[in-house]
Amino acid sequence: MLTVATGNKAVAAAVKAAKPAVVAAYPITPQTEIVEQIAEYVTAGEMDARYIPVESEHSAMTACIGASITGVRSFTATSSHGLLYMHEMLHWAAGARLPIVMANVNRALGPGWNVWAEHTDAFSQRDTGWIQLFVSTVQEAYDTTLMAFRIAENTGILLPVMVNLDGFVLSHIMQSLETVEIGDYIPPMVLPHRIDTGNPAGYGTLTGPGDHFKFRWEIEKAMRNSPAVIADAEEEFAMRFGRKYGPVDEYLCDDADVLIVSMGTLGKEAEVAVDNLRKEGIKAGSLRIRWFRPFPELDISDRDLVVLDRGYSFGFGGVLTDSIKSRYRDSSLFSVVAGLGGQEVTYDDIAEFVRNRRMGEEYWFGVDA
Amino acid sequence: MFEIRIHSRGGQGGVTAARLLAMAAFLDKKHATAAPFYGAERRGAPVTSFVRIDSEPIKIYSQIRSPNLIVVLDASIMDTVDVLQGIQKAGTVLINSPHPVDLPGVKVLTIDLTGIALAVDLVVSGSPILNTPVLGALARMGVISRESAEAAIRDMFSDERNVKAAEAAYKELVL
């Protein structure tokens, strides 16, 4: 069905279609619409889920953990400080190998209070063992949320998945949305280690130095399996519903001399910059990273890279820049820190970054002279 | 690309008007996006919404800088906000007002949307609803088709007074 929806509404519609048994969530700007919409679906009887109005995000994630370990599908959504308040339990969810799906509406962190888009919230969870996907349109938010359940619950993975969408810019924009009949796209959830009183086991018991690392390695093994599983979920999605996705979204990259590498909505804005730069004879392309963890293989050899970073690791550098550099040490790269806390970045600004790129250097948009 | 900026006050329906407009454009087989800009303000504060309509998919997320059309749902906003900011040379301003308004250098259309809403008793908790009548005016201006305006309204509201008010605005607007 075709309709007009916000990014938040698209996520809620996908969750409704995925039929989780338990949703536990806590409101926070700019995610609230997801929670409110789901509460409304449940109250109206359109969604047969238990909705738990918890008292904090720590409890939201923990309630999802409690639900998931019994073998049922669970979902939550948050943003910014909410995501940070969950941090302990994010490690827990991944460590306990629970296929929880969460939408995170990317927002800056205080102080001072700022409710606008930034990726630092998600970047701060980089090492929790969550699969992290970043989307750039309302349709992609819907489609990726559906895929997230299939990916998370794959028995070769069993890791939680976070779908990231830019606060306000995407969470509140209205674009066209085509919803689908998902059929058996998401198979029933089977959790091999679910709580079963017929087969009692201890969960998370004291694990000594001789064993702990083995469980960590299992997480990494699942992460290493995940590219194939995510790709399969994307292919199957394209086959059934006609929309194609991949680890990156490439725009005019094949013959490009310079690639704009970015995440989220900046990646779409960058495509407009590419069109304009090409009119001037600058062969630019846009490479939007969709999978942040696992980090995808990139075909970036012999090209200048202009990396747009919406999050920063103080004392080191841009977080996306860091991921690219540590994989491709010799790649020459211009790191641009732009869009923090909702800072407006237009396609003209992005084109300027490309025109004035200084390879090997870093540039803070709006601060550097 | 046709770019529209809507000025209203929180709670007046500017955001819904943007949504209806996008929906109608979409029914016209065009591409559209509608985006509210939320500041940190509370209810009653000025709110700006942005609508883009194009025959091609729209990739731009940054705010509209030079709109073709500016819609002012509450004329009192003009006392504190420069509603004409960035308007294109051949741009138009549509103002909800019972009286003609004179603004230098731009084409101004006025229509009494409040009066139209009151006439068909389109009032919710004491405030006249402006978001559906304004769609009629925009249809008259050719921004969207009359049929799509009506269909978009029906898609969102079951109360027939909304369609009636839009029809009245369509007929009343003098171009």
Next chain:
Amino acid sequence: MAEIPKEEYLEKCTTACAGCTSSLTLRYVLKAAGPDTVLVVPACCTSILQGIYPNTSFSVPVYNIAFAAAAACASGMSEAFASMGKKTNVIVYAGDGGTIDIGIQALSGALERGTDFLYICYDNEAYGNTGMQRSGATPMGARTTTTPGGKTDAKKDLDRIVAAHNIPYQATATPAYPKDLYEKVKTALATPGPSFIHILAPCPPGWRIASDMSVTVGKLAVKTGSWVLWERKYGELRISSPSKSAMKKRAPLREYLSVQGRFKGISDSAVNELEQAIEKNIAQLAKEEAGEC
């Protein structure tokens, strides 16, 4: 009884909604506290109504802190002032969500440790900052954006949770009775150790009332016994005079509910439960005041 001073520490340029009684409360609180005061504010409507950087609408320092963290922050601040020999008032000004839900752990810890501070919870019975979702303080039957059919759980009894910490001073108030509120803030600040004041703060958009009705609705809350004004000093409870007179002949609860859009369509059974809760609360308070508990 002392007059409420004319000095203002909250400017008129706040970005609060028209008829906001939470910002009205704050005006009285600051008048009672005076300039040697620091406010600690977790995420809530008060974080927004200060205005946007580089402005602020307050003329005392305001320390904004994370949502769950206000009481812990005040603990550190209060000890630090004490270590410097300063008598600066440390006042937490927090919403019901930041107190009763996400912040209750930090609050309990600070009360138990005997932190010398005043904790004020202004209770608009929902999450106002984020657009009126339910909180643990939302009364049964009230509609919020996450309880579109009306809340099915009862309001959490914050005051008895706090009372269980046996702190030196505890009170309830509402800005519909400003003198009562002012006096209580004065007493709280004059009492060493932790003090706690729970303030009912009618909220026009959240309660779906006209903005000029918020004080009237606050009065109705007291007259119907939905909100009882009292104070407890070192374990001695006294019901405050507006509630004393209200209890002689309580106004019917429906008068309070029917003026608020959030209770539209409330079921008879929910009204009954609310009524029973009121009666139980009043009976318990009266018993305690009479020394019968």
